[in-house]
Amino acid sequence: MDLFPSIGLTICGLVFLFLITLMYVSKKKYDSLENTIYRFLLILTMILLFIELFFVISMGKVSSPGIINEVLARSYILGCIIWFTCLIVYIWSLGKKGISKDKVRKYKRNISIIWLLVDFFLFIISCLLPVSYVGGNDDLYVIGGEAVYVLYLIGFVIIIILLFALLNNKAGVELKQKLPLYFAFILFVSTTAIQWIIDYDFNDLTYIFTVAVVAMYFTIESQDNKLLNELEKAKDEAVLADNAKTEFLSNMSHEIRTPLNTILGFSESLLSEKTLTKEVVKRDTQSIHDASVTLLDLINNILDISRIESGKEKLDEKEYSLQSLVFEINSIIASKINKDAIEFKINVNQDLPSMFYGDQVKIYKIITCTILNAIKYTNYGKITLDINGTLDGDNCLFEFVVSNTGHAMKTEDFEKDFNDFVKLGNSTQNNIDSTMLGLIIAKRLVLMIGGDMEFKNETGKGTKYFIRINQKVLSFDKVGNIFDGADKNDSSSVKMLDLHDKNVLIVDDNNVNIKLASRMLSQYNFNISSANSGAECLEMVKKNKYDLIFLDHMMPEMDGITTMKLLISSGYSIPPVVVLTANSYDGIKEKYIKDGFSDYLSKPINYKELSKLINKYFGKEE
Numbered sequence: 001m002d003l004f005p006s007i008g009l010t011i012c013g014l015v016f017l018f019l020i021t022l023m024y025v026s027k028k029k030y031d032s033l034e035n036t037i038y039r040f041l042l043i044l045t046m047i048l049l050f051i052e053l054f055f056v057i058s059m060g061k062v063s064s065p066g067i068i069n070e071v072l073a074r075s076y077i078l079g080c081i082i083w084f085t086c087l088i089v090y091i092w093s094l095g096k097k098g099i100s101k102d103k104v105r106k107y108k109r110n111i112s113i114i115w116l117l118v119d120f121f122l123f124i125i126s127c128l129l130p131v132s133y134v135g136g137n138d139d140l141y142v143i144g145g146e147a148v149y150v151l152y153l154i155g156f157v158i159i160i161i162l163l164f165a166l167l168n169n170k171a172g173v174e175l176k177q178k179l180p181l182y183f184a185f186i187l188f189v190s191t192t193a194i195q196w197i198i199d200y201d202f203n204d205l206t207y208i209f210t211v212a213v214v215a216m217y218f219t220i221e222s223q224d225n226k227l228l229n230e231l232e233k234a235k236d237e238a239v240l241a242d243n244a245k246t247e248f249l250s251n252m253s254h255e256i257r258t259p260l261n262t263i264l265g266f267s268e269s270l271l272s273e274k275t276l277t278k279e280v281v282k283r284d285t286q287s288i289h290d291a292s293v294t295l296l297d298l299i300n301n302i303l304d305i306s307r308i309e310s311g312k313e314k315l316d317e318k319e320y321s322l323q324s325l326v327f328e329i330n331s332i333i334a335s336k337i338n339k340d341a342i343e344f345k346i347n348v349n350q351d352l353p354s355m356f357y358g359d360q361v362k363i364y365k366i367i368t369c370t371i372l373n374a375i376k377y378t379n380y381g382k383i384t385l386d387i388n389g390t391l392d393g394d395n396c397l398f399e400f401v402v403s404n405t406g407h408a409m410k411t412e413d414f415e416k417d418f419n420d421f422v423k424l425g426n427s428t429q430n431n432i433d434s435t436m437l438g439l440i441i442a443k444r445l446v447l448m449i450g451g452d453m454e455f456k457n458e459t460g461k462g463t464k465y466f467i468r469i470n471q472k473v474l475s476f477d478k479v480g481n482i483f484d485g486a487d488k489n490d491s492s493s494v495k496m497l498d499l500h501d502k503n504v505l506i507v508d509d510n511n512v513n514i515k516l517a518s519r520m521l522s523q524y525n526f527n528i529s530s531a532n533s534g535a536e537c538l539e540m541v542k543k544n545k546y547d548l549i550f551l552d553h554m555m556p557e558m559d560g561i562t563t564m565k566l567l568i569s570s571g572y573s574i575p576p577v578v579v580l581t582a583n584s585y586d587g588i589k590e591k592y593i594k595d596g597f598s599d600y601l602s603k604p605i606n607y608k609e610l611s612k613l614i615n616k617y618f619g620k621e622e
Contacts, residue, residue, distance in 0.1 A: 006056045006141040009203060013210035014049045020217050021046065034093040038213075038221050041086055045209045048079045052143070052206050059141040065133045073131045073143045080151045080205055081122045084158050085115060087212075091162055091181065094220070126150045135201030144201050151205065152192060159185050180215035187211055255298055255433055262291035296604065298434040301441060304365070308444045315449065320360035322352060322387075322479050328364055329385070331608075333371050341380045348387045348482050353396060355475035362445045363469060367400055369438035370453075370465050374404040376435045377463070381405030391473070400467040409463050414455040416440065497619045500525040503545065507537040507563070508552040508580065513603075517550060517580070520610055524618075534558030538566055546575050548617060550601070553581040553592075564596045576617055580605075 021042060055072040059065065089111055132145035163185065166178050191204050266284040270276070307313040330346055337344050367385070374383050386401040417440060446453045451469035458464065504526040506517045514530045521528055529544070531537040535558055537551065553560035560579055567574050576598035581588075589600040599613060 003056055003060045003141070005139070006059075006203065007053055009207040010049055010052045010056070013207045014046075014053070016214055017042070017046055017049065017210050020214055024217065024221075032093075034090060035221070037086060037090045037093055038216065041083065041090065041216075042213055044079060044083055044086065045206065045213050048076060048083065048206045048209065051076045051079065052203055055143060056141045056203075059133060069133060070131070073133070073147075074127065076143050077126050077131075077147055077151060078119070078123050080209075081126070081154060082115075082119050083209055084151070084154050085119055085122075088158060088162065089115060091165065122150065122154060135203075140202055142201050142203050155188060155192075159188065180212065180219045183215055184208065184212035252298070252302065256295065259291035259295040259298070263288050263295070266291075292604075294434070297438075301434050301437045304441050305437060305444075308441065308448075313445075313448065315359050316361060317357060317359050319355065319357055319474055321355055322348070323354065323482050325360055325364060326387070326482050329367055329371070332368050333375075336372065337375055337383070342375065342378055343382045344384075345382070346385045346387070346483075348479065349389065350478060350480050352387070352389050352479050353391075353473045353475055354477045354479040355473070356396065357472040357474050358469075359449055362449055363471075366442045366445050366453075366467060366469075367402070369435075369442040370400075370402050370467065373409070373435050373439040373442075374402050374406065374463070374465065376433075377409040378404045378406035381462070394473050396471050396473050398467075398469045398471060400469070402465040402467070403462060404464075405462040409455075409457065411455060411457055414439070417443075496523060497614065498525050499614075499618055500527070502547040502618065503527045503529065505529050505531065505537065505540060505544075505546045505549045507531045507534070507550065507555075507560075509533060509555045510552075513552070513580075517605065520605060520607065524614060534560070534563030534566070537563055538570065541567060541572050541574065542570070545573060548575055549577045550580050551577050551597075553579055553583065561592075561595050568596050578613065 024042065051072055055069060055076065058069055058072065062069070126147045129146040129150065131143065131147045133141060133143070135142035135144050162181070166181065188208050191208060195201055195204070266288050270281065270284055273280070304313075326346060326348060333344055371383065371385060381404065383402070383404045386403070387398070388401075389396045389398045413436075416436070443453055446467060446469070449469060451467065453468075454466040456464045456466070502524075504521055506514050506521075506528065507530070508514050508517070509532050511532070514532075518528050518530070529540065529546070531540050534555060537549075541549070551560045551563060555563075558566075560581070564577060564579075567577065577596070578599045578601050579592045579597045580601055580603060581592075582603045592600050599616070601609060601613060
């Protein structure tokens, strides 16, 4: 008997599959669940082709089937059962793209167990049925018989299941991914039907498997297509991100223009007013100041979200006291709340430790942004910050609870993220503002320092924000009653020093900045000098003695850092040098200190921070 008619399709399948395997292994492969299953299908199909080839060769050398042929036939049947059930898992995996690696490992483990049990059950059934070794008109060596009928039955059942799943498409499989599978189904059904109609049995299953695997390689599993899809996806994401930034800036323009309108309007009014009175000047100046603070808060929030989105925001952990954190929070909130309509109170568990190690600045931002959001939704009533904690060794799990009597804040508003926020401008009700942006920043910072944040809206009671942050304890001394004694936040309690015998040098290339700094420092009766460049600063320090220097960072030709290095290497008598800069991100102060500066003051200059600095070098706050 000539062997080629029996193994012709097998040899063709091996050639096709060998070429496909060479191309597949030579390309970059993506680590995903469906790729893993496809690689298994590829290897299994190759093994089945070799089993079929060895079976036909073995049959050609013996007069009657023996144990080797029986083992090869049963192994072939088991492999086909595994191939069919593996195809179901493969199609199911197409709908599981984008899942985490941990879930992929979990899916692989669970699927493997179910898969083995089903295949074992089907194989036992096939083993109870006989196998035939000839087909065609008894002139071909084939693996057939009742045991193989089980394979065809399984094949048809799987086709029905898969067609239903693909047509229903709950997994979201694309049409181009379905086409090779549809083609394989049609080929299987038509080939089987032809064999039944003409009553001519031949080895077709492994060839059909080969065609299916090859078709999948050029469509679903094409590494080139996947790379192009990834590039297309990356392009779409880049365009979306660019549009989002543009939309975000467009949406924020209204918020920026509102305080600017107040500042420019009242400034022009004051400049054009012919008969100014003290009351008018104070009233309009207060409006300008309030609008400036609002604008500054908005700009700070925009810069914060920009740093977070770009991944530049980093942890800056150091030692801090709970008392200083509470005083800072109380100070900023007291200046922004309407005390006539809203009562604000901070309750601190007196048994909490006093000293901690962590990022105090981020915790401060998180809590203040949350409280400011609560203020926005509370027209009258009470806002409370409760600070508690649970000790676990040298760690303390802080729980900050912000409660307010307002009800306007909804859970869906709280759950908005930055990606939702940039799209709010497309809605008919544009409620973008700095406060909402601040809450989004707070949630991002909470995640950054390993905490969590929740929101609850209690009907008839108000709303609550729950912030949980774990911090390392440095001192277990109890914090006690933080607010016992004088009000630490009353700016009127700061003694205004008379420093008429002290000389100060202000270095800035902008005359308006020099004028502003001079105005603020004149309250201390300093003898004030100024320079417009680093070179002029060096010349003035050479000729005069100063008790304090304020040095701008960003100046043309010679910037502040270069000037500072030249001052250090000059051998002149150098007083404390404070850098003036608009850079205010975390860790920038430490950077300037390393460059030789004595201290740091951010622009725009805050009177309270300036007061602290002056008292640090020339006196003490009462």
